[in-house]
Amino acid sequence: MPKFTLNGEAREVNVPGANPLLWVLRESLGLTGTKFGCGIGQCGACTVLVDGDPVLSCLVLGRACAGKRVDTIEGMADGNGLHPLQQAFADLSAAQCGYCTPAFLLTAVVLLKENDRPSRPEIVAALSGVLCRCTGYLKIYEAVERAAAVMRGEKVTPLEEILDGI
Amino acid sequence: MGSDRAHDLRIVGTSQVMVDAVSKVTGKTVFADDLQLPQMLYGKLLRSTEPHARIRKLNVSKAVAAPGVKAVITGADLPIPFGILPVSQDEHVLCPEVVRFVGDPVAAVAATSEDAAFEALNLIAVDYEPLEPIPSIDTALESDKPQLHDYADDGNIHKLINLEFGDVEEGFADAHHVREDVFFFQGNTHLAMEQHSATADWSADGRLTLWSATQTPHYVHRAVAKVLELEPSRIRVIACHNGGAFGGKSDPFSHEIAAAKLAMLTGRPVKITLTREEVFYCHRGRHPVLMWAKTGVDESGKILAMHFKTCLDGGAYGSYGVASTYYTGALQTVTYEVERYKFQGARVFTNKPPCGPKRGHGTPQPRFALEVQLDKIAEDIGVDPVDLRRNHLQPPNSVTANWLKIGTIGLGECIDAVVEGAGWKEKFKKLPFGKGVGIACSSYICGAGLPIYWNDMPQSGVQLKCDRGGGVTIFCGSIDIGQGSDSILAYITAEILGIDPIDVRVVTADTDLTPVDLGSYSSRVTLMTGNAAVQAAEKVRDIIAFHAAKKLETEPDKVRFADRSVLAADDPDQRIAFAEAVQLAEAAQGTVGSIGWYKPEKSPGRYRGAGVGPSPAYSYSAAIAAVDVDPETGIVTVPKIWIAHDIGQSINPMTVIGQVEGSVYMGLGEALMEEMVYRSNRNVVHKFPSMLEYKSPTTHEMCEIETFLVGDPDPNGPFGAKEAGQGPLLPVMPAVANAVYDAVGVRVDEVPITPEKVFKGLRSKDHRVGPKSFPDIPWPEPLCIPTPAEGGDGKALRVETAAKA
Numbered sequence: 022m023p024k025f026t027l028n029g030e031a032r033e034v035n036v037p038g039a040n041p042l043l044w045v046l047r048e049s050l051g052l053t054g055t056k057f058g059c060g061i062g063q064c065g066a067c068t069v070l071v072d073g074d075p076v077l078s079c080l081v082l083g084r085a086c087a088g089k090r091v092d093t094i095e096g097m098a099d100g101n102g103l104h105p106l107q108q109a110f111a112d113l114s115a116a117q118c119g120y121c122t123p124a125f126l127l128t129a130v131v132l133l134k135e136n137d138r139p140s141r142p143e144i145v146a147a148l149s150g151v152l153c154r155c156t157g158y159l160k161i162y163e164a165v166e167r168a169a170a171v172m173r174g175e176k177v178t179p180l181e182e183i184l185d186g187i
Numbered sequence: 188m189g190s191d192r193a194h195d196l197r198i199v200g201t202s203q204v205m206v207d208a209v210s211k212v213t214g215k216t217v218f219a220d221d222l223q224l225p226q227m228l229y230g231k232l233l234r235s236t237e238p239h240a241r242i243r244k245l246n247v248s249k250a251v252a253a254p255g256v257k258a259v260i261t262g263a264d265l266p267i268p269f270g271i272l273p274v275s276q277d278e279h280v281l282c283p284e285v286v287r288f289v290g291d292p293v294a295a296v297a298a299t300s301e302d303a304a305f306e307a308l309n310l311i312a313v314d315y316e317p318l319e320p321i322p323s324i325d326t327a328l329e330s331d332k333p334q335l336h337d338y339a340d341d342g343n344i345h346k347l348i349n350l351e352f353g354d355v356e357e358g359f360a361d362a363h364h365v366r367e368d369v370f371f372f373q374g375n376t377h378l379a380m381e382q383h384s385a386t387a388d389w390s391a392d393g394r395l396t397l398w399s400a401t402q403t404p405h406y407v408h409r410a411v412a413k414v415l416e417l418e419p420s421r422i423r424v425i426a427c428h429n430g431g432a433f434g435g436k437s438d439p440f441s442h443e444i445a446a447a448k449l450a451m452l453t454g455r456p457v458k459i460t461l462t463r464e465e466v467f468y469c470h471r472g473r474h475p476v477l478m479w480a481k482t483g484v485d486e487s488g489k490i491l492a493m494h495f496k497t498c499l500d501g502g503a504y505g506s507y508g509v510a511s512t513y514y515t516g517a518l519q520t521v522t523y524e525v526e527r528y529k530f531q532g533a534r535v536f537t538n539k540p541p542c543g544p545k546r547g548h549g550t551p552q553p554r555f556a557l558e559v560q561l562d563k564i565a566e567d568i569g570v571d572p573v574d575l576r577r578n579h580l581q582p583p584n585s586v587t588a589n590w591l592k593i594g595t596i597g598l599g600e601c602i603d604a605v606v607e608g609a610g611w612k613e614k615f616k617k618l619p620f621g622k623g624v625g626i627a628c629s630s631y632i633c634g635a636g637l638p639i640y641w642n643d644m645p646q647s648g649v650q651l652k653c654d655r656g657g658g659v660t661i662f663c664g665s666i667d668i669g670q671g672s673d674s675i676l677a678y679i680t681a682e683i684l685g686i687d688p689i690d691v692r693v694v695t696a697d698t699d700l701t702p703v704d705l706g707s708y709s710s711r712v713t714l715m716t717g718n719a720a721v722q723a724a725e726k727v728r729d730i731i732a733f734h735a736a737k738k739l740e741t742e743p744d745k746v747r748f749a750d751r752s753v754l755a756a757d758d759p760d761q762r763i764a765f766a767e768a769v770q771l772a773e774a775a776q777g778t779v780g781s782i783g784w785y786k787p788e789k790s791p792g793r794y795r796g797a798g799v800g801p802s803p804a805y806s807y808s809a810a811i812a813a814v815d816v817d818p819e820t821g822i823v824t825v826p827k828i829w830i831a832h833d834i835g836q837s838i839n840p841m842t843v844i845g846q847v848e849g850s851v852y853m854g855l856g857e858a859l860m861e862e863m864v865y866r867s868n869r870n871v872v873h874k875f876p877s878m879l880e881y882k883s884p885t886t887h888e889m890c891e892i893e894t895f896l897v898g899d900p901d902p903n904g905p906f907g908a909k910e911a912g913q914g915p916l917l918p919v920m921p922a923v924a925n926a927v928y929d930a931v932g933v934r935v936d937e938v939p940i941t942p943e944k945v946f947k948g949l950r951s952k953d954h955r956v957g958p959k960s961f962p963d964i965p966w967p968e969p970l971c972i973p974t975p976a977e978g979g980d981g982k983a984l985r986v987e988t989a990a991k992a
Contacts, residue, residue: 054214118669119211120430157852
């Protein structure tokens with residue numbers, strides 16, 4: 022994996038041949054936002070984007086990404102401005118422990134790029150490769166729908182008006 | 188408790204962003220495995236490949252000489268045993284002589300890379316002398332001589348309990364209808380997305396720092412001190428944010444203490460992160476429980492007597508098992524009135540990974556049995572299962588037959604909410620074959636009444652310090668495992684001091700910096716740390732009010748706190764900034780700070796075993812599940828669950844609903860698919876130690892949920908709050924089982940309710956699938972405790988008196 026583009030920046034990393042992308046990101050580059058959940062492609066926690074597609078970084082060799090564009094959670098926010106998906110996940114507490122959150126966010130980015138008004142079944146299908154043990158997924162769906170609305174320029178209910186006073 | 192100065196709540200009860208939400212959505216939260224220290228070594232544990240064996244020889248010489256290896260340790264290096272409960276100190280960091288399950292650690296290596304450490308494990312030669320393994324409850328009961336541990340109550344029976352609250356036989360004789368059923372609840376595991384990880388650092392000054400993914404830093408602190416024979420003052424345990432835990436990170440673990448020992452030996456930081464496979468071996472999850480229930484009711488379904496027997500498959504070590512065993516009998520009495528109650532519980536040792544506490548700790552299994560049996564009784568006597576429950580609720584502010592003191596009960600409203608929400612009356616027994624609805628209720632504790640080791644100190648302490656700039660720091664030993672406990676501390680502090688949650692810095696889970704909180708288990712944190720925070724914040728508020736009153740030309744008790752200001756209640760234009768008020772107080776009397784603490788009141792129960800079950804408050808839930816059952820395949824799908832939860836008062840309704848939904852999700856997994864299963868008797872190795880084969884619900888299996896929150900503020904909760912993290916899981920499994928019966932007339936008296944079982948039930952004569960019998964167990968003489976209705980005093984009768992009576 023001599024050269025690739027990481028979160029928009031050209032990077033060069035010298036890594037052992039058989040090192041999967043997950044370890045390149047976490048160990049060689051110190052980008053720990055991408056998570057290890059199983060290491061064998063079963064849980065989806067290590068999802069990153071390679072050339073814009075969701076990929077399980079524990080199953081892809083780092084060197085296979087040479088010349089490609091890799092996007093991780095660290096590159097999702099624009100400076101300090103959260104991506105609408107990140108804002109919606111924060112607003113609706115769609116991140117509880119937060120361990121699977123980067124994987125869901127990156128997967129959802131791709132979904133909303135391809136479909137700016139996904140139906141609930143489309144969201145369910147798109148996110149089905151990532152496991153979450155905290156939320157039961159529902160707040161994640163709602164957050165994706167909320168972010169989609171924001172990205173379409175629609176108004177959403179302010180947080181303080183949701184579920185007030187129970 | 189709660190806040191004594193009533194004013195409009197600005198924060199409590201409103202949806203707030205969690206204080207660490209932005210860190211989480213940007214991937215910045217530092218989990219234990221994210222830590223990297225200079226010169227850090229990587230550790231690995233060698234785990235037993237035998238379910239039960241004596242270690243004849245253990246040769247580490249090749250591993251010691253391997254490239255990159257800096258240290259290798261074995262059982263001989265750490266001879267002192269440990270365990271979470273004082274009564275079962277039966278674990279070793281590395282087994283010195285005997286291994287008791289496939290996955291039991293026998294040696295540990297520290298090397299310059301994870302790969303080098305892993306390679307070194309392959310060079311360790313272990314010569315095992317196989318011993319007869321005990322794979323099941325039945326085999327454990329066959330032999331009366333101890334095979335796993337010498338300290339068991341009887342043979343391989345770790346713990347035996349026999350408690351009788353009133354004469355149940357008399358109750359059965361008076362009953363209109365009595366039925367007996369046998370149930371089985373299969374074991375399952377937490378499957379937190381984050382695997383366990385710990386990093387230890389031994390400083391040149393002789394101090395140990397241990398970062399770990401743990402729910403209980405205080406208990407880890409104690410275990411590390413004991414095993415390493417270090418002064419506790421030289422050990423600092425820092426719990427990192429847990430990437431999910433659900434009870435699975437509540438024990439002190441071998442890898443934590445091994446990392447510490449390896450760091451001390453090498454003088455370099457050592458990190459040990461478990462693989463997913465190892466997490467399955469650490470387990471401490473839901474006990475498999477075989478249950479026998481006999482219940483007698485009058486014509487209306489009121490429970491006159493209940494006799495309940497449980498047998499838990501404990502796995503290889505004690506863990507929380509004694510408490511788990513008591514919990515399988517403790518909470519059967521807190522939902523519906525039970526006049527007389529007898530509980531017999533046993534836990535056996537088997538050569539499998541140890542079971543312990545998982546979300547609901549010991550109570551989902553008996554709750555499943557009770558709620559399914561009540562469904563059967565309702566049908567037997569021709570009463571709607573809703574009415575049977577709704578008409579016989581335990582009254583609020585009462586004491587149960589087994590001496591648990593109950594405060595508020597919102598269960599009636601919970602039942603009403605789901606019955607109306609789900610359209611129960613139009614659906615129950617009225618849907619076409621293959622579709623059904625089922626109802627179940629439950630209750631859970633808001634914190635265990637007693638700490639794990641006997642002491643008179645608070646269960647939770649906080650310190651609070653005000654900064655001249657208007658910031659407030661709250662220090663507390665509690666640990667945020669994703670449930671939002673850090674946020675709760677910030678909201679409560681901000682509410683009382685009239686500032687914003689962003690003004691509150693929360694420092695938690697660091698044994699050097701924070702006062703002890705016992706940990707994130709037993710749904711105790713919101714209630715206990717919340718009450719401690721209320722107390723600390725009110726003390727600081729009173730100090731500031733005293734000094735600000737002079738400036739505001741009013742009386743201290745007429746000073747209000749709001750909008751980052753301190754103002755005169757009678758004349759809100761008279762106000763100063765909160766920061767200025769802090770400065771006035773500091774100028775007058777020095778640093779402005781306080782402490783707050785919480786300890787539950789004593790429970791009225793005074794018998795041996797009365798320590799498990801008491802709680803400052805009980806939460807209540809009711810659920811209705813809708814199911815579709817395919818009669819051809821037996822496949823059960825759950826399109827929707829309606830759930831109502833008695834939260835007392837939401838501190839943050841958004842996160843409460845998050846906890847409720849997460850509980851329903853996890854309950855759905857237990858109901859339909861999750862199970863810990865082991866290979867043939869000889870090997871007793873975990874069948875599926877992977878996230879693919881251990882089935883858990885993906886987005887495709889997740890159902891729709893409609894949540895109703897019932898507010899019935901409990902005087903013992905902060906602002907009236909009760910727990911939300913565990914209770915709502917409990918009604919899900921029995922509600923699904925009852926719905927399956929409504930759909931196709933098949934009783935699956937065990938979980939998970941797999942397609943095979945439903946398929947079998949549809950084609951069997953009695954349309955029932957489940958265990959046939961409960962084994963004979965050598966119960967000890969019962970402790971006889973007269974109920975409150977019988978004029979008891981909470982104590983057991985002395986044996987000779989009991990015999991006469």
